[in-house]
Amino acid sequence: MMTRFAARLPCLLLCAVFVIPVAAEETHEFDGRKKCSSCHKSEYRSWKKTAHARALEDLKPGNKAEAKQAAGLKPDKDYSENEKCVPCHVTGYGEDRGYEIEDPSKYLIGVGCESCHGPGEDYRRLHRKAGDRFERKQQTTPREALVEAGQEFEFKQRCYSCHMNYEGSPWAGAKKPYTPFTPEVDPKYAFDFDHAIRDNKAMHEHYKLDGTFTGPPLPPFHEEFQDKAKTGDGG
Numbered sequence: 001m002m003t004r005f006a007a008r009l010p011c012l013l014l015c016a017v018f019v020i021p022v023a024a025e026e027t028h029e030f031d032g033r034k035k036c037s038s039c040h041k042s043e044y045r046s047w048k049k050t051a052h053a054r055a056l057e058d059l060k061p062g063n064k065a066e067a068k069q070a071a072g073l074k075p076d077k078d079y080s081e082n083e084k085c086v087p088c089h090v091t092g093y094g095e096d097r098g099y100e101i102e103d104p105s106k107y108l109i110g111v112g113c114e115s116c117h118g119p120g121e122d123y124r125r126l127h128r129k130a131g132d133r134f135e136r137k138q139q140t141t142p143r144e145a146l147v148e149a150g151q152e153f154e155f156k157q158r159c160y161s162c163h164m165n166y167e168g169s170p171w172a173g174a175k176k177p178y179t180p181f182t183p184e185v186d187p188k189y190a191f192d193f194d195h196a197i198r199d200n201k202a203m204h205e206h207y208k209l210d211g212t213f214t215g216p217p218l219p220p221f222h223e224e225f226q227d228k229a230k231t232g233d234g235g
């Protein structure tokens, strides 16, 4: 105890005097899809049927054998605990309370809610509070509060972090581990965001929102999706 305290002492003093700014980027913890799914039942049921929900299955031996062969991978090898593969086939790998190979949470298997909507521990609490306020008093909450709590409204960079992450990618953020499925392997792997965001095999269906949250930011396709949205059950 003494030594640990002694080691921290200089910082305690410095921080007290200069109020050293903490790293600018705020981090929010992953929480898994259990809570999201219990409130958003319709999106959950629809997501379950998507390619994203089954993404970890790709890594098991025998699955997608032809695709693996074409990309120079071994069809019979088990890649489902391989750190060169798992990061893009699960939720929040390498992040605060995200998926871990040694201690996998079943609620983080596959490309889940938080892979696109952001780590949810903080904003999902706001959803509950805002939902209650809206139901009891018809009071709305600005979306800006959700951004502060870590919710994503741009989406593009999140998709790119998996789909555009390969050697020689035009995306500046690309870094290892890379996806083996590049446009060079097959042009069908080229990623076009505007097209992909409307793909009904990979994306969950959309359901009408009541209007609990208002104002910016909103993605450019929000109105289009809400115009065509179905009536679901749950928030």
Ligand code: HEC
Binding pocket: 058, 059, 063, 064, 067, 068, 073, 079, 082, 084, 085, 086, 087, 088, 089, 161, 162, 163, 164, 165, 166, 177, 178, 179, 180, 181, 188, 189, 190
């Ligand atoms: C940087 C992220 C990333 C990494 C790392 C990664 N993948 Fe993927 N993987 C993807 C994406 C994105 C797709 C979807 C590609 C598409 O269909 O456009 C995909 C698709 C697949 C598919 C299905 C391909 C098809 O045609 O259906 C298999 C199989 C697969 N990955 C296996 C692996 C294996 C094995 C590894 C490790 C050697 C790996 N992946 C590493 C992102 C990644």
Ligand code: HEC
Binding pocket: 051, 052, 054, 055, 058, 087, 088, 089, 090, 091, 111, 115, 116, 155, 156, 158, 159, 160, 161, 162, 163, 188, 189, 193, 196, 197, 198, 199, 201, 202
């Ligand atoms: C954590 C990594 C990850 C993120 C984030 C991610 N994807 Fe994927 N995506 C995958 C993987 C892996 C597959 C392959 C699943 C399969 O086919 O089994 C896939 C498959 C797809 C497919 C079907 C294959 C194809 O190319 O036609 C589409 C479309 C797609 N994703 C769109 C998106 C969009 C749009 C976003 C962002 C809103 C996104 N993805 C975010 C990893 C990711």
Ligand code: HEC
Binding pocket: 033, 036, 037, 040, 043, 044, 047, 052, 111, 112, 113, 114, 115, 116, 117, 155, 197, 202, 203, 204, 205, 206, 207, 208, 209, 218, 219, 221, 222, 223, 225, 226, 235
């Ligand atoms: C591959 C990316 C991706 C994944 C995975 C994903 N979503 Fe979404 N989600 C979106 C996009 C894009 C929208 C549209 C946002 C908009 O219109 O403002 C959306 C919209 C929503 C909405 C607003 C109403 C609607 O239906 O459009 C809810 C609620 C929602 N998602 C919940 C979930 C839950 C719960 C999960 C997990 C079970 C999940 N999402 C998984 C991308 C994703």
Ligand code: HEC
Binding pocket: 031, 032, 033, 035, 036, 037, 039, 040, 113, 114, 117, 119, 120, 121, 124, 127, 128, 130, 131, 132, 143, 208, 209, 210, 211, 212, 213, 214, 235
């Ligand atoms: C306690 C219930 C509850 C939980 C848990 C919850 N939400 Fe929500 N969420 C709501 C309510 C209520 C709304 C407002 C819906 C409306 O206006 O119709 C909402 C709205 C949303 C929206 C739409 C925001 C907008 O642009 O208006 C998305 C996306 C969403 N939730 C995703 C998630 C995700 C992802 C999780 C898990 C990390 C989650 N929610 C957890 C109740 C919940």
